[in-house]
Amino acid sequence: MTDEQKQIIIDYQTVFDSDGGRRVLENLRKWSGFDNRIIPQGVPEVTAFALGRRDMFLHIIDKIEADPNKDRQTEAEMEADYAGEE
Helix, strand or coil: CCHHHHHHHHHHHHHHCCHHHHHHHHHHHHHHCCCCCCCCCCCHHHHHHHHHHHHHHHHHHHHHHCCCCCCCCCHHHHHHHHHCCC
16 A cells, blocks of 8 residues: 555545544435435436445445555455454
């Protein structure tokens, strides 16, 4: 991981580790439809838009939960982190 990539992770964590950042993150969670278990089907553009919103939120969560001191997390480690496992 480059120094720039590490700094971006630290920046995400700094921005969202405040009262305002947590409020914005909660708003993005709702806006992204992250908690919706049903993805619109039938109209490809609508489905793609909904998945894009969700992907944006997941990108932010991945950055917030990343360890800037690790070179790379494996997919299994990221899933365990996300699930709250150790």
